[in-house]
Amino acid sequence: MKLKTALLVLSAALSFNVYAQAPIVIKFSHVVATDTPKGQAAERFKQLAEKATNGRVKVEVYPNSQLYKDKEELEALQLGAVQMLAPSLAKFGPLGVKEFEAFDLPYIFPSKTALYNVTEGEIGKSLLKKLEPKGITGLAFWDNGFKVMSANKPLRNPSDFKGLKMRIQSSKVLDAQMRALGANPQVLAFSEVYQALQTGVVDGTENPPSNMYTQKMHEVQKYVTVSNHGYLGYAVIVNKKFWDGLPPDIRAALDKAMKDATTFEKAIAQRDNDLALDAIKKTGKTEIYTLSVKEQAEWRKALLPVQQSMEGRIGKDLISAINKEAAK
Ligand code: LMR
Numbered sequence: 001m002k003l004k005t006a007l008l009v010l011s012a013a014l015s016f017n018v019y020a021q022a023p024i025v026i027k028f029s030h031v032v033a034t035d036t037p038k039g040q041a042a043e044r045f046k047q048l049a050e051k052a053t054n055g056r057v058k059v060e061v062y063p064n065s066q067l068y069k070d071k072e073e074l075e076a077l078q079l080g081a082v083q084m085l086a087p088s089l090a091k092f093g094p095l096g097v098k099e100f101e102a103f104d105l106p107y108i109f110p111s112k113t114a115l116y117n118v119t120e121g122e123i124g125k126s127l128l129k130k131l132e133p134k135g136i137t138g139l140a141f142w143d144n145g146f147k148v149m150s151a152n153k154p155l156r157n158p159s160d161f162k163g164l165k166m167r168i169q170s171s172k173v174l175d176a177q178m179r180a181l182g183a184n185p186q187v188l189a190f191s192e193v194y195q196a197l198q199t200g201v202v203d204g205t206e207n208p209p210s211n212m213y214t215q216k217m218h219e220v221q222k223y224v225t226v227s228n229h230g231y232l233g234y235a236v237i238v239n240k241k242f243w244d245g246l247p248p249d250i251r252a253a254l255d256k257a258m259k260d261a262t263t264f265e266k267a268i269a270q271r272d273n274d275l276a277l278d279a280i281k282k283t284g285k286t287e288i289y290t291l292s293v294k295e296q297a298e299w300r301k302a303l304l305p306v307q308q309s310m311e312g313r314i315g316k317d318l319i320s321a322i323n324k325e326a327a328k
Helices: 002-021 037-052 070-079 098-104 112-119 122-129 172-180 190-199 209-214 240-244 248-283 293-303 305-309 316-326
Strands: 024-029 057-062 136-146 148-151 165-168 184-187 205-207 223-226 231-239 287-290
Touching (some): 024 037, 037 248, 098 172, 112 122, 112 136, 112 316, 122 136, 136 248, 148 209, 165 190, 165 205, 172 184, 172 293
16 A cells, blocks of 8 residues: 555656656747748747747747648637747738738838838737737737739739739738739639649739749749839737746746847848849849839839728728828
């Protein structure tokens, strides 16, 4: 009897010990390559978080849609199958948070400064708050860049888009944008874009150069137009229940790691995109064209009305508040 009790106590102590030592695992899933601004920042967060918590937290980063594609990863986060994501702001509509699609409005941000006025100010904070009823906590905005357009024909004037099948992310604003150019938008997961371009399922697409280059889209797109007609960025999000359940000291350490990873991410985004555009040019496979001032004016004329036509979906007040911040 004595021995049995001693064994029970020992085994309880051992299992408690194993439990106490098991690290908290954060599975961080994303859809882009590791050598993109988002991919590198996810790795930086992993390093900083593991160091700051002395290994009590382990961050497992799964890039390139290895675990989940766009729509699935949001469901996986809500179910708790992964703890952290950084979806592009164009992918929150299906979650029921349509306001994030404001970031997709053509020409809404004249510069990165204008963008930061929004993401780092009250508007950014209130947008992240809108995720909470969905069981999601928003931690930060990460940057990518302004988008280029690509196809297998030159895209200089809005009329060049007529009848083209253009891949878009799941955003109604991007749908409206492509329709305003006379194109037929088609929603596809990011992981499917290369093959869809290669096989002609779609004719063209849009993305910042870093995404285009790292997915080798330039191999199947002969023409890229530097149009800067719209922006692509991210919200870093966590499962709210998981986040709220963390020991407070761990959560504080992770918050700080995220702050530092965000500073790093914003510092590399523009440079990475400039380098990617140069690299695409150097392959000699794709002609890069920058819109003239006159052409830019024509694009703006075709695309600016999208801001107004999307007021019903996104909210007139939010669009004017963003425009006001952006103009500061
Ligand atoms: C996309 O085109 O789906 C990209 O925005 C993916 C990403 O996360 O950058």
